[in-house]
């Protein structure tokens with residue numbers, strides 16, 4: 574969705590840009606809801622830690638340590654939160670943005686032209702910050718794979734992690750799929766409501 578949003582803006586396909594932005598917004602709302610109602614390792618309470626714990630974890634990693642985590646490690650958890658916040662800010666500023674020609678976001682008329690122009694500038698700036706975060710994320714995944722011998726991508730897609738990378742005695746609780754479907758429908762309805 575991020576690539577489609579960038580390419581559509583770059584090529585001036587702003588209707589595509591709007592729909593990819595709204596789809597991303599719905600997925601973000603779903604992920605935020607899943608951070609409270611989802612399986613153990615999907616919950617914010619499982620992977621968001623205070624800064625001292627994140628710093629201590631990074632120190633252990635730099636010293637060659639390989640602490641085990643069933644879900645996101647403390648540094649990965651922080652990156653998840655930062656990426657979610659940046660993407661949400663990108664989608665929300667887009668809703669108020671305008672291209673100075675014929676296209677404007679569905680909420681642009683709710684604010685003054687100056688405010689919409691200001692949010693459009695921020696929309697462009699946040700995208701550059703997003704690019705840096707995405708690169709950082711890719712470099713970190715490469716580091717874990719090549720240096721730590723830990724594949725972070727597979728478990729993110731399959732939800733399955735090699736036994737050797739999970740601490741002993743971890744109890745995982747899974748959320749029924751019907752909750753996920755209801756949350757997805759609710760998130761899509763919220764994004765669609767903005768448009769209509």
Ligand code: HEM
Nearest residue numbers: 575578579582594595597664667668670671672678697700
């Ligand atoms: C519903 C959501 C969104 C709406 C209504 C929206 C609207 C807009 C508008 C009106 C512009 C034109 C600004 C200009 O001409 O300077 C724009 C530019 C752009 N948008 Fe969005 N956008 C949305 C979501 C997103 C998302 C999610 C991303 C990426 C993750 C994104 C990336 C971009 C980029 C890269 C540009 C070009 C910025 C520049 O050239 O400075 N947009 N968007």
